[in-house]
Amino acid sequence: MPVLPRTLVSRKRLLERLTDSTTGPLTLITGPAGAGKTALTASWANEGPAPGPVVWLNVRDDDNAPGVFWSYVLGAFRFHRVPLPDGIGSPVLADDVDRSLLVRLSSAVAQLHRPVVLVLDGLERVTARDVASGLDFVLGHSGPQLRLVLISRVDPLLPLHRYRAEDRISEIRGAELAFTSHEAAKLLRRHGLSLSEESVGALTGRTEGWAAGLRLCALAMQRADDPDRFARSFTGSQHVVTDYLLAEVLDALPPATQNLLLRTSILERIHPQLANVLTGRDDAEWILAHLARANAFVEVTGDPPWCRCHPLFSSVLRAHLRSRLPGLEPRLHRLAARWLADNGRLTEGLEHATATGDWAYAATLLIDHLAVGRLLTGPDTHRLERLFSGMPTTFPGAAPALVAAACALARHNAPAGWAQLDRAQAHLGGAAAAPSLGTRLAHTLLLLLAGGEEHGSTACATAESLAHRTRDLMAEVAQPCLEQHPEIEALRRYGRTGALFEAGRLGEAHDALEHALAACTTEVTRTVRYECLGRLALIESVRGELRRAQAHAREGLEAAEEYGIPHHRRTGVCHLALAAVAFDRSDLQSARHHLDLAADVSGMAHDPVCAAETAVLRARLELAYGNIQAALAVVDTAGGAHAEQSALRLAETRSAIHLARGDPAAAIGALRDTGGMPAYAVSLAAAHLAAGDTERAARLLAGLGQFDRAGVTDHVRILLLRAQAAVLDKDFATAEGLLARALDAARPEQFRRPFTEAGPWLRHLLARRPDLGVTHSWLTERLADAGTPGSAGDDSLSVPAEALSPRERDVLRCAAHMMSTEEIAAELYVSVNTVKTHLKSIYRKLSVSRRSEAVRRARERKLL
Incomplete structure (x- = not known):
């Protein structure tokens, strides 16, 4: 023994x-x-x-x-x-x-x-x-x-x-x-070494708990000046480990086996067919199986016939390859890249193509395999971006320029993307031979995604043309190959939405986004899905569809976490939409919180529409807190937006600020022609109404017809402006009817902001109709930010609620103690049906639909 x-x-x-x-x-x-x-x-x-x-x-x-x-x-x-x-x-x-x-x-x-x-x-x-x-x-x-x-x-x-x-x-x-980190730490202490937990973990991970490797490292560290640094930087090339593996493992193997191990040492995982390609032999399957059975630091993975070498053994073999066969490694990497790419493992192939800095070959491999979209969406986007991060941005050739453009667009840096697409176009125009199908498809698709300097209808027409050209090029691709790249169609559909969104054609953009979202059914389209959800939420928040906006934004944030999308790849649009939802519901604290989270994402600065929407929300928040000059400064700082949607939103906000400061003329001056957009016409009508020009305001509102193109936001605002005009004409019956319709339209979305910004006339009208205040207590209850002058506290529309009867209070007290309907009936000596009747009355008076909401509302109103 x-x-x-x-x-x-x-x-x-x-x-x-x-x-x-x-x-x-x-x-x-x-x-x-x-x-x-x-x-x-x-x-x-x-x-x-x-x-x-x-x-x-x-x-x-x-x-x-x-x-x-x-x-x-x-x-x-x-x-x-x-x-x-x-x-x-x-x-x-x-x-x-x-x-x-x-x-x-x-x-x-x-x-x-x-x-x-x-x-x-x-x-x-x-x-x-x-x-x-x-x-x-x-x-x-x-x-x-x-x-x-x-x-x-x-x-x-x-x-x-x-x-x-x-x-x-x-x-x-x-x-x-294999040694665990805890056992490795004990082994090192037995050798008189006390390392940090981080160093022990690094050494254990690098050796994969191999006992001899840990002991040899411990012996080497006893002679090292800085044992912690040795552990963290250990690569397996230290001679103590190298000598052991060469003597105990490699030298004991036949020459053919040694040659195979040396040539396949460049691989993280080894396939017998790939090993045959690298060695020029046909017996790799037998050799690898024998090595695995012999526990010669080769093991079959969970995906046979793939296998792997122990990382330490691989690093020793690579060092031996460079000394024994100098100059062979780049050729082996290229052979491995081609085989892996042709066998459905493109990302692994690109790792080998980029390992030696052969950027032209690596970029061409990506483009010709129709995988430029994988830089923009899918589980491998981070790996691919990291692989090409070392490529010079001015590296010559159309393929490298296209790859650099895709990387820039993935980071939401459209200007850098345009510059690289211009470089690609210059190379394509000067090429002697016709570009490959992959190159033409990648170029057209990236042009669609990047957008351009055109705006409005011209930009929409260009985007539509590029989308058709992309589809035509896709038709030239063999169907089996196209089926392997569902991200191309998803990106093509998503690319159409940008121009529509910037042109202010929100309804069409919304439909196009839903069409794009329907194409996001696989893992490789998950980033497109995240982008679609954020854009849908933003459009819905602008249109006042707050419930859908909130659902889509939260779904988008959950998707980002589930998919592991890194911070620099996120857009911030989901938080921006949630900020808009919170603001329109008069939850100013949540609005500011989400707005700060959105601004913290670097991609927001490169998106003009989102940058403008951020400025709009920040200005409206300042206005809600009574900071008129600060609100105007935010809008002025964001000026110069060229996209129609951005210009519209900023002009509306500037007009609202001037109205708040009591300057209707400036409010009118901030708005040019309506451009056929309902939101713009509504803002202009509000400005004319404030200026006393009820006739002009009425004409503008009449031109909007039956709101066929208006969302919830415009619908509610139109009804309130008509109600205000009726109040000015002393037609209170009409005003009350219009107010009731506005409240009914806003209630499903809990859309408070148009009412809190409406002015004193609305308070007087509600005082005439206290039943409206009771029915719509979701609006009239004290808002989240109440208490500060000029804040949401002044926006509260305090209308007395219908009083609860003594028996209803008794039922509510029992409900607060989580008693069932039967238990309440027994406690109060009444029938179950009587309890149900009382609960229905309580729900109506408190404007709620559930028992838990009734208890919460009653506590807020000091009824319990």
């Missing part, structure tokens, strides 16, 4: 496994060289939990002959003082053993008073089937008194499948032998 080193770490979890497993007939411990198999078993034998005496035999190469092997087994029994009868005898011939001797040995072991544990260490050296069959025979005929422990780098020739089927074997494999 080997002598245990003083630095041995007692690993309780594995010792307990061994103790449990030796209650059965066979325990198999396998793992690569240096995995700690022998040390574990010797530690277990020395600590005394074995069920009986331990007989230990270190198997050597010359023990492969049956007679020699069994002679040493019998000698081991005698050496460890396990009594066997003298009549058993010994083998006569080295190459053979008499079956009767094995019968006598089995019988003698079966008659022992205590079980005996026979440990055979290094059984991989025994390749003779006669030895294996003899072991199987003795184990099967010794009864429960023989407990066999086999230590080997490979599975022995025993019929393991039968033992597994009969539940007569326990196995401890290499993965279980």
